[in-house]
Amino acid sequence: MTADTATAVPIRAKQRPGDSVFKFLSTFSGSLILAILAAVFLFLLFQGMPALLPGAAEKSSFLQHADGSFLAYVWPLVFGTLWAALIALVFAVPVSIGIALFITHYAPRKLAQTLGYIIDLLAAVPSVVFGLWGATVLGPFLQPFYAWLGENAGWIPLFSGTVSATGRTILTAAVVLSVMCLPIITALTREVFLQTPRLHEEAALALGATRWEMIKMAVLPFARSGMVSAIMLGLGRALGETMAVAMVLSATGVVSFELLTSKNPSTIAANIALTFPEASKLDINVLIASGLVLFAITLIVNSIARWIVARRSVGGK
């Protein structure tokens, strides 16, 4: 907005106090956000450190249970976090891509927006409500199915072991998680599907493609990177989810791939929520350090998602 001409002396705007106050306030707020994020990281690091130091095992009952090292304590939790999120994605990804396709390309145009709202409704439900529903409704509902699976498909390693009587297994927790990250993946993939160039779609149809062939040839290739980043963001949500897992899962903290037993791996977040209120002294530091591990994992996953988005917007546009 400052158009300097060759001859004129540049006119300097009058410095008004209002301007400098406003500029200071907004710059300060922006920097404050950076400070908060740095504080989150540094405080957790500072308070988590004592758990990593040698000699921590004598002072922490959690570490004593786990062979004395922090790594041995956190490894089963990391495994559980990744395992539960992975199963959740296996359920959520096909369904949410299906829903996104349904809303954008199959449902009548007039209904599409309403259907989108209905799916968004799922995102508005608080996680504690999902937890309550998963533990009291979904678990008992799925239990007979688990019993049947255990009886007839027990030779598959995933379904082996004694079937849980309550249905509060890691599979149920994963189903609840998948319902929770479904609206995120759906909303993002829907956006990407809608961005497909209209001409590509119409060209495919004009050449005689069926609707599915059109989607396969025009929509999906265009949307591939967007879908991947949507999935990664859904994964981020599933990794960090706490309450639903804490309420649904009856966890014992083992490392096991068995889906139907009552001995389940716990997740980092659920473990913190369950043990933090009663923890004391160095146990608190141990939990904070595990929280830092969770932070790092979600950070990596989200960064990969953003990187994919950024790469696409540079190359694609």
Added chain:
Amino acid sequence: MATLHMTKPATPVAQVNTLTTGRLPKWAPWAILGGSFAVSIAVFALIGGSSEAGMNWAGALVVGAIVSIVAQYVLSLVVEGTRQAADRFVTSLVTSAFALALLPLVSLLGTLVANGLARFDATFFSSSMVGVVTQGGGGIHAVVGTLIITLIATVISVPIGLFTSIYLVEYGQGGRLGKAITFFVDVMTGIPSIVAGLFAYTLIVMLFNALGLPLTNVRTGFAGALALSVLMIPTVVRSSEEMIRLVPMDLREASYALGVPKWATIAKIVLPTALAGITTGVMLAIARVIGESAPLLIAAGYTLYMNYSAFADPMMSLPVFVYRSYTQQVGAGAENMLDLAWTGALVLLLIVMLLNLLARLIAKLFAPKGSR
């Protein structure tokens, strides 16, 4: 459902009307769907009628859907050829994906209303949990706590979030700080809620240690509000940035041309124009954090008592109330506790829905003309 006029049959049949032969009539998918469900329900009724377990409705519906998909595929394969059959197969898969997602939603809302109404009474909204053993008790302390904590969180997050978005759009465009803020706001959106709770907790502990205060009063409503702010600020920044960016450049330039200083242009022209959108974004951000339970469990703790002070003693909130009531199902009061949990969940969901509805209403009613 499927529109058939777009494509030609795979193999043209001679001497007949090629536009209508070799394809299933329009009513066929619906007829197949209805027929499959009828057959499946009939079979399950025959099996279930004789056993004492009764009719297995879930099984009947699932089998019916599968039968319908397979029948449609096979029929289409015979009459229309492989390409149309694949198309129909995908259509039914996509439609059933949507139906599948509706099941948990309907089940959740149904049980929530059915179980939540049991204790949705005057006692719930007038008493706390003090002295409750087997019956009675309520969640008023949790409702009040949720309102206080969310209010403080909003008071902290909205100015920071709003000024940051003003910085991003009006001051820091393309600058290094602006880019850094955009990136780290993205990072902040991904912070797991429990980590935010741990942060607020450690912040207060370290603050108290530095000031030499006793560590008995660490879990307070204020600490909970801090944790929620960490989660709320990025959402506020994202939504208001988008809204402020939508304000046309012409308005700003017209204002500058009249000699209005930059800060007055922002305060009197840009913000009022974007106000509806910003308010909507803030309401949605509140709706998002008001349901957070994990950070409050860590930072604000739980209590049976009514607590109006945000700076002393733990403060109950609705999500934590639901969680605690669920975990405290012991002995004779177990059923009452579970009912309380459901009612708390119902109240929580009603608040969230109300906020969402209000947000959409504001967006609709006060949107500046021309932007829609």
